[in-house]
Amino acid sequence: MATQKTDYSQWNQEALIERITKLEEALATQKARTSSPPSPRPQKPTKSTTPFDPSKYSTRLIALKFAYLGRNYNGFEHHANNATLVPTIEEVLWRALTKARLISPSADSKRAVGEVDWTGTEFSKCGRTDKGVSAFGQVIGIRVRSNRPLPEREVEKDLTFGNVSNEEEEDNTTNTSEPTSSQQGSASPTKSPSASPNLEGRPDQGVPDFDPITDEIPYAQTLNRILPPEIRILSWCPSPPTGFSARFSCTERRYKYFFTNPAFAPRFEQNKSAAAGGPIGGWLDIDKMREAAKLFVGLHDFRNFCKVDPSKQITSFERRIFYSDIEEIDQGHSPAGFVSHPMFNAKNSHQPLDRTSGRTIDHEYEVPKIYSFTLHGSGFLWHQVRCMVAVLFLIGQGLETPLLVSQLLDIVKHPQRPNYEMASDAPLVLWDCVFPEIDGVTGEGDEEHSFGWIPVSRSDPFGSKGGVMEDLWHVWRRHKIDEVLAGTLLDIAANQRITSVRNEECLEKPVAKSRKEKRCSQRVFDGSDAGRLVGRYVPVLERPRLETPEVLNERYRIRKGGGDGQLIN
Numbered sequence: 061m062a063t064q065k066t067d068y069s070q071w072n073q074e075a076l077i078e079r080i081t082k083l084e085e086a087l088a089t090q091k092a093r094t095s096s097p098p099s100p101r102p103q104k105p106t107k108s109t110t111p112f113d114p115s116k117y118s119t120r121l122i123a124l125k126f127a128y129l130g131r132n133y134n135g136f137e138h139h140a141n142n143a144t145l146v147p148t149i150e151e152v153l154w155r156a157l158t159k160a161r162l163i164s165p166s167a168d169s170k171r172a173v174g175e176v177d178w179t180g181t182e183f184s185k186c187g188r189t190d191k192g193v194s195a196f197g198q199v200i201g202i203r204v205r206s207n208r209p210l211p212e213r214e215v216e217k218d219l220t221f222g223n224v225s226n227e228e229e230e231d232n233t234t235n236t237s238e239p240t241s242s243q244q245g246s247a248s249p250t251k252s253p254s255a256s257p258n259l260e261g262r263p264d265q266g267v268p269d270f271d272p273i274t275d276e277i278p279y280a281q282t283l284n285r286i287l288p289p290e291i292r293i294l295s296w297c298p299s300p301p302t303g304f305s306a307r308f309s310c311t312e313r314r315y316k317y318f319f320t321n322p323a324f325a326p327r328f329e330q331n332k333s334a335a336a337g338g339p340i341g342g343w344l345d346i347d348k349m350r351e352a353a354k355l356f357v358g359l360h361d362f363r364n365f366c367k368v369d370p371s372k373q374i375t376s377f378e379r380r381i382f383y384s385d386i387e388e389i390d391q392g393h394s395p396a397g398f399v400s401h402p403m404f405n406a407k408n409s410h411q412p413l414d415r416t417s418g419r420t421i422d423h424e425y426e427v428p429k430i431y432s433f434t435l436h437g438s439g440f441l442w443h444q445v446r447c448m449v450a451v452l453f454l455i456g457q458g459l460e461t462p463l464l465v466s467q468l469l470d471i472v473k474h475p476q477r478p479n480y481e482m483a484s485d486a487p488l489v490l491w492d493c494v495f496p497e498i499d500g501v502t503g504e505g506d507e508e509h510s511f512g513w514i515p516v517s518r519s520d521p522f523g524s525k526g527g528v529m530e531d532l533w534h535v536w537r538r539h540k541i542d543e544v545l546a547g548t549l550l551d552i553a554a555n556q557r558i559t560s561v562r563n564e565e566c567l568e569k570p571v572a573k574s575r576k577e578k579r580c581s582q583r584v585f586d587g588s589d590a591g592r593l594v595g596r597y598v599p600v601l602e603r604p605r606l607e608t609p610e611v612l613n614e615r616y617r618i619r620k621g622g623g624d625g626q627l628i629n
Contacts (some may be wrong), residue, residue, distance in 0.1 A: 114164040120206045120272075121182055122279065123199055123297035123306065123498065125513060126153075129290040129535070130194040131486050137188045138176045149291065150185070151176055153200075156286040162204040162279070178202075184306040186493040187313060190443070192485035197294075197314070197492035201306040207277050208270050272298050273514060280516040280528075289531045295513040301497045312382065312494035313440060317433040317449045318389070318487045321346060323456075323585040325550075342585070344456035346431065349386050352455045352462035353433060355469070356384040356448060364468040364477040365448050366441035368609045370616030377609065379444070383436040386452075388429060434491075446482040446587075451600070453483065453585045459597055467601060476605035484587035 068076065128149050130136075138150040154176045157163045166179040186199040280293040287293070301309065324342025363377040433449050451468070454460040468474060498512060516528050582597040 112161055112164065114161075114205065116210070118206045118208045118210055119203050120208070120298075121201065121203045121300055121304065123201050123300045123304065123495075124279070124283075124293055125197060125199050125295045125297075125493075126291065126293045127196045127198070128194060128292075130189060131192055132290070133191070135189055135191040135193070136185070136195070136198070140175070149189075149195075149198075152287065152291060154178070156283050157202070157204070159286055160282050162277070162282070163202070184304075184308075186306040186310050187490045189488075189490055190446075190485055193488045193490065194486075195490035198490055199306045199310070199493045199495070201300060201304050204279065205277065207275055208272070284516070284528055284531065289535050292528050292532060293516060294528070295515045297498050297513055306493075309495055309497070310493045311496055312436055312438060314491040314494070315435045315440070315445050316489045316491045317435075317445060317483070317587065318489070319344075319431055319433070319453075319585075319587055321429050321431055323453070324583065324591060344453070344585070345458060346386055346388075346456065348458075348462055349433075349452045349456040352452055352465045353384045353386055355462065355465040356381045356435070360469045361471045362441055362444055362448075362469075363471060363609055364474060365444055365451070366477075367443040367447070367482070368606075368612050369442050370612045372442075373613050373616070374441070374609065375613070377441060379440060380438045381435065382438070383434065385434055387432050387434050389432055443482050445488060446485065447480075449488075450481060450483040450586060453587065454480075454600065457585055459582075459584070460600060464600060474601070476608055478600045478603040479606055480600050480603060481584075481586060481592065487587050 068079075071079070130149065132146060133152075134144040134146045134148050136149045138148045138154070154163075158165070163178075163181050165177050180203075182201065182203045184201040187195065189195055189198070276298070279296050283293045303309075321344045322342035323344055326342055359378055359380045361377050362379050366377065368374070433452060435445060435448070451460070451464060455462055455464065468478075581593045581595040583591050584594050584597070585591045
């Protein structure tokens with residue numbers, strides 16, 4: 061039976077309000093009867109608040125070899141109380157080691173929480189790269205937590221014979237079990253790794269068979285999961301030599317400084333230099349640079365090829381160079397191939413053209429070449445490599461001759477360094493650090509129990525997901541696509557210029573320089589993307605001289621309250 065609808069058209073306002081109120085109360089009562097109470101939300105399991113106790117673990121001294129792209133970092137070395145906008149490599153590495161519990165800050169440390177502190181870790185580093193400089197073979201030595209079980213306490217052994225003495229209990233404090241309630245109050249959760257037992261070179265006491273490599277913490281993989289992708293651990297040495305120091309045990313450091321030829325975008329012109337067979341526009345004379353680089357080999361005083369740091373009070377600037385050369389990098393064909401067109405390349409400027417393609421007849425269409433200034437030495441001064449390559453670039457541009465290298469190495473005639481700018485930081489790479497006792501391992505015989513590097517690839521298959529190869533592939537591909545896009549765009553812009561003029565006129569008539577071009581200052585290549593405008597070029601030996609290292613050192617000593625108060629003339 062259908063319910064009869066109520067006619068509310070004749071109801072007054074008070075009656076309607078009363079009716080609505082009753083309906084709302086009835087609806088609320090009905091909902092309360094039919095609805096079930098909400099189920100409680102599941103609680104996330106709380107993390108254990110038990111502090112990490114490094115004293116429960118053994119430690120070992122290892123060496124780590126790693127690589128990093130330094131463009132986005134403020135150099136390698138961290139300086140206390142010196143906040144920077146971008147972190148240092150050392151700071152990022154310390155955070156990763158701490159997060160992985162491979163090292164633990166010392167309880168006695170006076171540093172603030174989160175401040176880099178290597179106390180108790182026997183930390184040493186091989187190279188201190190500057191801001192923006194990369195490294196593919198940097199090495200550090202450090203004492204870290206180990207998987208090696210702690211030996212059984214002599215106390216526990218003696219319990220079976222019932223002859224435990226108080227003195228023996230005090231001498232055997234190492235225990236792998238959880239501390240008792242009486243011990244928890246005295247146990248320090250922030251002991252440094254050095255406070256943990258060092259079992260290296262000691263016979264196992266009740267410890268089961270332990271392989272120092274296969275049973276150990278996968279140090280490289282553990283750190284690579286935490287570090288940013290541009291910093292990768294490449295290998296580790298399980299047993300560095302006795303007294304190992306990443307700084308002082310290194311006998312040779314190798315650097316590479318990469319640059320392109322041409323250094324600048326080549327100018328669309330033919331000039332007297334091209335007619336004489338010399339470089340044009342941004343092209344560098346590689347043969348002259350190679351001739352000058354050879355002069356660095358041997359034992360020399362490099363005070364004119366470095367920046368003096370008076371706080372170090374260095375008095376000897378002699379360094380031995382084992383190898384110095386300009387090497388071509390085999391990169392194959394790539395974008396930006398327009399530079400080999402005869403309108404931009406001085407060497408091919410007078411060869412006949414194919415009118416259809418615009419290329420020279422019987423000429424291979426080449427792309428810009430990549431070179432490296434490769435340098436091996438026993439050690440290097442502050443900014444030494446960048447000063448050396450800056451002089452080579454001046455020689456490559458034809459602004460100086462190779463003789464300049466020999467003149468600057470003659471400190472008798474030139475005891476004060478001329479005031480010239482060093483090269484850019486970004487193209488410089490600390491290529492490798494050589495340790496004879498480690499690198500001498502050939503892989504034959506019992507390699508796993510001798511000095512030598514254990515590559516991360518041993519337990520990280522090539523191309524495995526999350527592995528070092530996969531991570532580096534992502535970094536490479538991102539930059540490679542950027543290179544392809546920028547190089548292709550450069551070719552498009554250059555080809556528009558090439559097709560806009562008649563090739564015959566460009567070859568027969570020099571392009572007139574505009575008034576603005578005539579006023580342009582000398583452009584000096586320093587390894588950066590754009591170079592520097594220096595006005596009228598002044599030869600290096602005619603420039604103002606800096607103060608000698610002896611004067612700088614003495615002034616520093618006087619300022620710090622030492623010295624005799626008189627500067628050396």
